[in-house]
Amino acid sequence: MYPGTDTVAIAAASPERPQPFAELGMNEEEYQRVRNILGRRPTSAELAIYSVMWSEHCSYKSSKVHLRQFGDKAPKTDKLLVGMGENAGVVDIGQGWAVTFKVESHNHPSYVEPYQGAATGVGGIVRDIISMGARPVAVMDSLRFGPADAPDTQRVLPGVVAGVGGYGNSLGLPNIGGETAFDACYAQNPLVNALCVGVMKHEDIKRAVAPGPGNRVILFGAPTGPDGIGGASVLASATFDEESHQKRPSVQVGDPFMEKLLIECCLELFGEDLVVGIQDLGAAGVSCATTELAAAGTGGMHVDLDAVPLRDATLLPEEILMSESQERMMAVVEPGKVDRFLEICARWEIPATVIGTVTDTRRLVMTWRGETIVDIPPVTAADEGPVYNRPLAPPPDLGALQSDTPGRLTRPSNGDELRRTVLWLAGSPNLASKTWVTSQYDRYVLGNTVMAMPENAGVVRVDxxxxxxxxxxxxxxxxxxxxDPYAGAQLALSESYRNVAATGARPMAVTNCLNFGSPEDPGVMWQFARAVEGLADACQYLGIPVTGGNVSFYNQTGEAPINPTPVIGVLGVHDDVRRRVNMSLTTDGATIALLGETREEFGGSEWAHVVYGHLGGLPPLVDLKAEAALASVLVNAARDGLVTAVHDLSDGGLSQTLVESCLRGGLGARITLPGDPFVTLFSESVARAMVAVMPGAEARLAALCESAGVPVTQIGIAGGDALNVTGRTPEGDQQELFSIPLHELREAHERTLPTYAD
Incomplete structure (x- = not known):
């Protein structure tokens, strides 16, 4: 099935020496499969290629059977120009413009070396966007740490934030949003998920393919060094030569200034139509780029590893193949365009070297020091890795966890206790101001940022x-x-969807980063399968396709996995960003209304988590029909100029929404709560938003809500320098429950993170 060359001098390891497949993350069955494919014992270089290409990180061998649902259930749309399977998805946003976006994880490296782990996570996702032919225009990040006051968090948090900011700021890319959260389950296993978005014209889209026998393969960017070797499969160079080499560092080292040059160089190369295929070098380095390009093209490639520029001349061929050194790209170029390609690279001071040639042999052949050290069918490494349908079973404690409802927790029963709870939540690590984090990021560089954190969503002008x-x-x-993994993934999607709509944008597409524990744990795999199913079903219902993403497994400390954490990015489109709406209360006398239905829902809530450290019950009820209806109201209200402010309700409920909108705009509010004050303030029911109505537009907004079937309740007036709340007492009387001056709210909201970070 996979014919080889008739005569080939394969430089194989001696038959007497056992091959370290287990140390490279392969099991016996996988190793034997490699031998069957090749019809012989693999060389150490071939073994290295298969081990990393068949790793969980590169091959998705445990997740692939579930991820297929994103394609099988994808809604029909002509807006998706490039879907899953490429470096990033591409969406048509109109007027000839296209947007590519993707989110990926760099969790484990960020624990080992926080600054470089986070920095190179940003660098890697930016190169994914470059490789699609786009100019990167913004980044975002989703960060999760252990308890805010834990010593290890105080080690990891500053380094991660500095790494995200240091790399992104040096690239000149605005960081327009994201989230920072804390929970004991992430102790010693932080989550660092980075997103990048880029823009291009439709005709500028590039693909990771190597077509055309005779075309040249060019490696350009930073020289290859020992950093990051085996980052995707825990490969140590000592495996190959224990006597002459020390264990190489497993965390990559980034150079954002080289990457900035690489961005501009690539865009000029694209502009002159010098590239027929391109791939960034990330996980698995040269191994991944060559096998994937060859497999997706004519099917063959010949590579001279001696031509790869090195920072360390002592690197073995296995290490050259595995190195995850940053700021590198691989391009396929027609022979007649090579000189111009190299000329442009030289002008940008980007090292560039022809290292190979595209063939039609359906073989990836590599030589080193005159010997053939690799001769494999590239499709077997890139596309035909093992696929596991791992055992699934709900976690043994799930039933008890769901039965332990927050109903047994003591609730605030009077105005003073409600006031104290509002302040407590506003200053809790998850809900407190993240200014200490975001002030380290440049949010407005390039001049096209229209909105950035702490707004509902980041907004960037394209045209x-x-x-x-x-x-x-x-x-x-x-x-x-x-x-509830099924509902939890849908709730993450619905919040992101609602945030985008709150700015006035139409939600269009989804990317995801799925962070879970070990796939070898049936409980974890059950959580993963249910979360993927939930996300696929919700995207199908809402009519927004998943364009791509990332799976990160083995996020756990010892036997304890993290909480399953799907992080969902939603892209929306503004026909005119001048009609966007922010979250700030700024119009004195504006009517404040609550859109959506509030139910008594506290399972997994911030109130239970902050006040009692409790996790139990069921999460809020998912209502995708209500989410879609609310989004239509918010988009149309922004278009027609009916609202001066919009803020979605999510963690912390109406209480936190009021705090953030009042502080953001520097204007207080006089609120009258309908129903039970505690439920109205702190419930986390979904498909809700608070709006400030343009004076005189109240009737038009009410009519818009009625036509969409969205409940609307007037709850107050914007104005003053305090948050004044009136509501029903336990005796049934209406009276002022509490008043909190804005300066007191601000002090509680802004003091927390600097205290823990210093």
Whole structure:
């Protein structure tokens, strides 16, 4: 099935020496399968290629059977120009413009070396966007740490934040949003998920393919060094030569200034149509780029590893293949265009070297020091890795967890206790101001950022003349998903969807980063399968396709996995960003209304988590029909100028929404709560938003809500310098329950993170 060359001098390891497949993350069955494919014992270089290409990170061998649902259930749309399977998905946003976006994880490296782990996570996702032919225009991040006051969090948090900011700021890319959260389950296993978005014209889209026998393969960017070797499969160079080499560092080292040059160099190369195929070098380095390009093209490639520029001349061929050194790309170029390609690279001071040639042999052949060290069918490494349908079973404690409802927890029963709870939540690590984090990021560089954190979503202008733009949100909730993985994934999607709509943008597409524990644990795999099913079903219902994403397994400390944490990014489109709406209360006298239905829902809530450290019950009820209806109201209200402010309700409920909108706009509010004050303030029911209505537009907004079937309740007036709340007492009387001056709210909201970070 996979014919080899008739005569080939394969430089194989001696038959007497056992091959370290187990140390490279392969099991016996996988190793034997490699031998069957090749019809012989693999060389150490071939073994290295298969081990990393068949790793969980590169091959998705445990998740692939479930991820297929994203394609099988994908809604029909002509807006998706490039879907899953490429470096990033591409969406048509109109007027000839396309947007590509994707989110990926760099969790484990960020624990080992927080600064470089986070920095190179940003660098890697940016190169995915470059490889699609786009100019990167913004980044976002989703960060999760252990308890805010834990010593290890105080080690990891500052380094991660500095790494995200240091790399992104140096690239000149605005960081427009994201989230930072804390939970004991992430102790010693932080989550660092980075998103990048880029823009291009339709005709500029590039693919990771190597067509055309005779075309040249060019490696360009930073030289290859020992950093990051085996980052995807825990490969240590000592495996190959224990006597002459020390264990190489497993965390990559980034150079954002080289990457900035690489961005501009690539865009000029694309502009002159010098590239027929391109791939960034990330996980698995040269191994991944060569096998994937060859497998997706004519099917063959010949590579001279001696031509690869090295920072360390002592690197073995296995290490050259496995190195995950940053700021590198691989391009396929027609012979007649090679000189111009190299000329442009030289002008940008980007090292570039022809290392190979495309063939039609359906073989990937590599030589080193005159010997053939690799001769494999590239499709077997890139596309035909093992696929596991691992055992599934609900976690043994799930039933008890769901039965332990928050109903047994003592609730605040008077105005003073409600006031104290509002302040407590506003200053809790998850809900407190993240200014200490976001102030380290440049949010407005490039001049096209229209909105950035702490707004509902980041908004970027794409076209100056028409005002065409995009909105992006990135959200997740591990507590909800722990209680119900199917619903939890849908709740993460619905929050991100709602955030985008709150700015006035139409939600269009989804990317995801699925962070879970070990796939070898049936409980974890059950959580994963249910979460994927939930997300696929919800995307199908809402009519927004999944364009791509990332799976990160083995997130656990010892035997204890993290809470299953799907992080969902939603892309929305603004026909004119000048009509976007922010969250700030700024119009004195504006009517404040609550859209949507409030139910008594506290399972997995911030109130239970902050006040009692409790996790139990069921998460809020998912209502996708209500989410879609609410989104239509918010988009149309923004278009017609009916609202001056919009803020979605999510973690912390109406209480936190009021705090953030009042502080953001510097204007207080006089609120009258309908129903039970505790439920109205702190419930986390979904498909809800608070709006400030343009004076005189109250009737038009009410009519819009009625036609969409969205409940609307007037709850107050914007104004003053305090949050004044009136509601029903336990005796049934209406009276002022509490008043909190804005300066007191601000002090509680802003003091927390600097205290823990310093």
């Amino acid at each position: 100056d003349e028409s005002g065409l733009g995009i909105a992006l949100s990135l959200d997740g909730n591990g507590r909800y998903t722990r209680l």
